[in-house]
Every structure is written in C-alpha cells, then in structure tokens.
Amino acid sequence: xxxxxxxxxxxxxxxxxxxxxxxxxxxxxxxxxxxxxxxxxxxxxxxxxxxxxxxxxxxxxxxxxxxxxxxxxxxxxxxxxxxxxxxxxxxxxxxxxxxxxxxxxxxxxxxxxxxxxxxxxxxxxxxxxxxxxxxxxxxxxxxxxxxxxxxxxxxxxxxxxxxxxxxxxxxxxxxxxxxxxxxxxxxxxxxxxxxxxxxxxxxxxxxxxxxxxxxxxxxxxxxxxxxxxxxxxxxxxxxxxxxxxxxxxxxxxxxxxxxxxxxxxxxxxxxxxxxxxxxxxxxxxxxxxxxxxxxxxxxxxxxxxxxxxxxxxxxxxxxxxxxxxxxxxxxxxxxxxxxxxxxxxxxxxxxxxxxxxxxxxxxxxxxxxxxxxxxxxxx
Numbered sequence: 001x002x003x004x005x006x007x008x009x010x011x012x013x014x015x016x017x018x019x020x021x022x023x024x025x026x027x028x029x030x031x032x033x034x035x036x037x038x039x040x041x042x043x044x045x046x047x048x049x050x051x052x053x054x055x056x057x058x059x060x061x062x063x064x065x066x067x068x069x070x071x072x073x074x075x076x077x078x079x080x081x082x083x084x085x086x087x088x089x090x091x092x093x094x095x096x097x098x099x100x101x102x103x104x105x106x107x108x109x110x111x112x113x114x115x116x117x118x119x120x121x122x123x124x125x126x127x128x129x130x131x132x133x134x135x136x137x138x139x140x141x142x143x144x145x146x147x148x149x150x151x152x153x154x155x156x157x158x159x160x161x162x163x164x165x166x167x168x169x170x171x172x173x174x175x176x177x178x179x180x181x182x183x184x185x186x187x188x189x190x191x192x193x194x195x196x197x198x199x200x201x202x203x204x205x206x207x208x209x210x211x212x213x214x215x216x217x218x219x220x221x222x223x224x225x226x227x228x229x230x231x232x233x234x235x236x237x238x239x240x241x242x243x244x245x246x247x248x249x250x251x252x253x254x255x256x257x258x259x260x261x262x263x264x265x266x267x268x269x270x271x272x273x274x275x276x277x278x279x280x281x282x283x284x285x286x287x288x289x290x291x292x293x294x295x296x297x298x299x300x301x302x303x304x305x306x307x308x309x310x311x312x313x314x315x316x317x318x319x320x321x322x323x324x325x326x327x328x329x330x331x332x333x334x335x336x337x338x339x340x341x342x343x344x345x346x347x348x349x350x351x352x353x354x355x356x357x358x359x360x361x362x363x364x365x366x367x368x369x370x371x372x373x374x375x376x377x378x379x
Contacts, residue, residue: 004314004363005314005315005316006314006315006316006359006360006363006364007316007360008269008315008316008317008350008351008352008356008360008364009316009317009318009349009351010201010292010351010352010353010356011150011151011153011178011201011292011293011318011349011351012318012351013200013201013206014200014201014202014203014353015203015353015355016203016204016205016244017203017204017247017248017251019247019248019250019251020199020203020204020205020244020245020247020248020251021244022247023051023243023244023246023247024205024240024241024243024244024247025240026243027044027047027239027240027242027243027244028240030043030044030047030239031044032044033236034047034048034228034236034237034239035226035227035228035236044239047239047242047243048068048237048239048242048243049063050246051242051243051245051246051247051249052066052068052242052246053246054245054246054247054249054250054253055197055210055245055246055249056212057249057250057253058180058181058185058197058202058249058250058252058253059176059180059185059186059187059195059197059212060185060186060187060188060189061187061188061195061212061214062215064215064230065187065212065213065214065215066210066211066212067210067211067212067213067222067229067230067232067233068208068209068210068229068233068237068238068242068245069208069209069210069211069222069233070207070208070209070238071198071199071200071206071207071208071209072094072096072175072177072196072197072198072201072209073096073209074209074211074222075194075196075197075209075210075211076094076096076097076100076144076173076175076196077096077100078211078219078222079142079144079173079194079196079211079219080097080100080101080104080142080144081100081104081220082140082142082171082218082219082220083140083220084110084139084140084141084142084171085110085111085135085138085139085140085141086110086111086112086113086134086135086138086139086140086141086142087101087104087105087110087111087112087113087141087142087143087144088112088113088115088128088131088132088135088141088142088143088144088165088170089101089112089113089114089115089143089144089145090114090115090116090117090123090145090336091114091117091332091333091335091336092117092121092146092149092154092332092333092336092337093144093145093146093175094146094150094175094177095332096175097144097146097175098332101144111135111138113131113134113135115127115128115131115145117336117337118337119286119337119338120154120284120285120286120287120337121149121152121154121283121284121287121333121336121337122154122156122157122287123145123156123157123161125157125160125161125164128143128145128161128164128165129164129168131143132164132165132168132169132170133168135170136168136169140171141169141170141171142170142171142172142173143161143162143165143170143171143172143173144172144173144174144175145158145161145162145172145173145174146174146175146176146177146178147174147175147176147177147178147179147180147185147190148176148178148179148182148183148289148290148293149178149284149333150177150178150333151295151331151333151334151347151349152283152284152289152293152295152333152334152337152349153178153284153289153290153292153293153294153295153351154284154287154288154289155179155183155287155288155289155290156174158172158174158190158191158192159189159190159191162174162190162191162192163191166191166193171193171194171217172191172192172193172194173192173193173194173195173196174190174192174194174195174196175196176195176196176197177196177197177198177201177209178201178290178293179290180197180201180202180252181201181202181203181249181252181253181255181256182256182259182262182290182291182292183256183259183290183291184256187212187214192214193213193214193217194211194212194213194214194217194219195211195212196209196210196211196212197209197210197211197212199241199244199245199248199249202248202249202251202252203248203251203252203353203354204241204244204245204247204248204249205240205241205244205245207238207241208238208241208242208244208245209245210245213232219232221233221234223235255354258354259291259292260291262291262292262352262353262354262356263291263292265352265356265357265358265360265361266291266292266293266294266350266352268358268361269294269350269352269361269364269365270282270294270296272361272364272365272368273296273368276365276368276369276372277298277368277372279298279299280296280297280298280299281296281297281298281299281343282294282295282296283295283296283297283334283337283339283347284337292351292352292353292356293349293350293351293352294349294350294351295334295347295348295349295350296347296348296350297339297343297344297346297347297348298346298372299342299343299346300342300346301346301372302345302346303319303345303346303347303348304319305371306319306346306348306371306372307319307348309367309370309371310348310364310367310368310371313363313366313367313370313371314363314367315363315364315367317348317349317350317351317364318348318349318351319347319348319349330344330345331344331347334347350364
C-alpha cells in the first residue's frame with residue numbers, strides 16, 4: 001500500500017481548511033453563552049454573527065436569512081416537514097430529501113409528484129410545469145430540486161425551474177450542498193425560498209450546516225424550547241463549529257474563482273481513464289457539471305472492487321453505488337437516470353477540490369491502470 005495517499009473523495013467530505021481550524025480553536029477559548037447579555041456572552045455572540053455574515057455572503061443572502069443547523073440533513077428534513085400537501089421531486093435527490101419526503105407520503109400526510117430526468121440526469125422545466133399543474137388546488141406545494149448532484153456533478157436548471165414553480169404558487173427548495181464553493185451561488189438569482197448548506201463540504205467542520213430561508217418565506221419551527229436562531233431552532237449554538245463554518249465559507253467564496261484549475265485536473269482524470277479503458281462511460285458528460293466531479297462506469301467491472309483496489313494503491317475515491325453490510329446495490333441516482341443496472345454497479349466517483357494537485361491525478365492514473373489491467377476489476 002502506498003505511504004503517500006491521494007484524496008479524491010471531496011464530495012463526501014473536504015479536508016478541514018487551516019482557516020477553519022484556527023477559527024475553531026479560537027472559539028473554543030471563548031467563555032460565555034451567546035444568549036447571555038454580559039460582556040462574555042456578547043463576545044461569543046459576535047463570533048456566531050460574524051460567521052452568519054460569511055455564510056450569507058457565500059450564497060448571496062442576508063445574514064438574517066441564515067439559520068444554523070447540525071448539517072444539511074437537518075436542513076433538508078426541516079423543509080420536507082414544512083406542512084406541504086404536495087412535494088415535487090426527482091429520484092436523483094439526496095437521501096436526506098427523499099427519505100423524509102417518502103416517509104410523509106407513506107404516512108398519508110403528503111402526496112409526492114415524481115419528476116423524471118433525462119439520460120444525463122437533468123430535470124426538464126416542462127416536467128416542473130406539469131407537476132405544478134398536478135399539484136394545483138391541493139394545498140401548499142413544494143418543489144425540491146438540488147443544485148448539483150453529489151454522485152455525477154450534474155447541475156440542475158434551478159433558476160428556470162424555480163421561476164416556473166413559483167409562478168404557479170409553489171414554494172421552492174434547493175439542496176446546494178455540492179454547488180456552494182464550486183460555483184457562484186445566489187439565493188436571489190436562483191429564486192428559491194429555501195437553500196441547504198453543509199460546512200464540511202467546503203472545508204469546515206462536520207456536524208454543522210445551515211438552512212437559508214428567504215425573507216418572508218414561511219416554515220414551522222424546527223426545534224422548540226428557546227429563542228435561538230430567531231426562534232426557529234432552539235438550543236445553545238455550537239459556537240466552535242459555527243466559527244469554523246464561517247471561516248470556511250469565506251475561503252470557499254474566494255476559491256470559486258480558482259475552480260478552472262480544478263476542472264482542468266478533473267478533465268485530465270477523465271482523459272486518462274478513457275486512454276487506459278476506452279470502453280469506460282463518463283456519466284452525465286452531455287450536461288453541465290460541477291468542475292470537480294466525474295462519475296465513471298467501466299462495463300464489466302465491479303465498483304466495489306475498483307474502490308478497494310484504488311484504496312490499496314493509496315487513492316481514495318467512492319463508489320457510485322450504496323454499500324450496505326458489505327453488499328453493493330445500484331445507486332438510486334443512476335437508477336433514476338435509466339442506467340442499465342450492471343453499468344450502474346460499475347460506477348465510481350472521483351471528486352477533487354481546491355488543494356488537489358497534479359500528483360494526485362498522476363497517482364490516480366497509475367492506480368487505475370493497475371486496477372483495470374487484465375480484468376482485475378471485473379466482478
């Protein structure tokens with residue numbers, strides 16, 4: 001096994017940024033409760049509010065619109081449980097959207113309208129219009145459409161879909177976890193009511209995120225019991241994590257401009273894969289994608305075997321399939337895109353970030369060549 005590893009699984013979690021680490025350590029030494037009115041409390045409150053400003057700036061929102069959460073999973077669940085009679089969504093959404101929505105549908109509280117995607121995994125605006133007509137007159141309705149897919153990197157036409165949905169009376173939510181920090185994001189430009197974020201995807205700590213709620217948009221209280229987070233989410237704030245989130249947001253906003261370099265590395269990864277294994281399929285290649293993400297399937301191969309072989313060679317990637325108890329099942333994202341099951345089970349995801357290097361790409365190319373030589377990756 002290589003002693004020098006190449007980390008190419010940034011969509012799962014980005015390394016902690018030095019700025020975030022420094023901010024967290026400083027916040028750990030801050031004494032006081034951010035809800036206390038004395039000097040110590042006000043100093044801690046300032047840490048939280050400074051971070052709120054940085055997170056808001058990352059997505060073109062107002063600080064008052066940012067509610068800190070334990071992560072995007074909580075944020076997504078809070079929106080899904082917002083009292084909607086109908087929810088429009090596609091099968092490509094993250095499980096933190098699909099699971100609560102389907103749970104509500106199973107319980108009879110909510111009706112789901114499934115939105116089909118094309119072969120590249122993109123929603124057609126016409127499908128949103130049709131879904132909105134289906135929801136008309138049936139009470140409060142929501143469209144939930146991710147900004148970019150965590151497995152394929154395919155970017156959705158959120159602004160156009162939101163315009164179509166809101167003009168027909170629907171509220172709109174976007175899970176922007178993978179898009180933030182990798183492309184310019186603006187709450188106003190997207191035209192959405194709710195936007196979910198996760199700190200550890202942009203180099204902040206794990207276990208903290210945010211739900212951005214457009215001024216004037218209604219949503220029930222997430223957690224009752226106190227006045228924190230504008231009475232939306234009770235409980236003393238996780239100040240060190242929030243401080244790290246704010247520092248990471250500030251750095252991520254700066255690094256958006258450097259994503260061209262990351263895209264060049266991503267494109268080199270794809271070129272090397274196709275040079276060694278010409279039969280490989282780059283999933284979603286015909287659509288706009290995040291600059292850091294590629295999902296590649298090798299016909300006849302096993303994603304699980306590939307991931308293990310690459311890991312042993314010192315390269316960290318992930319499978320485009322969900323692993324449970326040692327078994328690999330087809331990705332629900334690739335299934336929704338209509339990929340043939342055998343091909344879907346052969347898909348891996350390579351994702352890069354601001355600190356990725358040419359050495360990482362070279363290490364991947366060497367490991368891929370070894371892993372696929374003489375049919376070693378075949379199931």
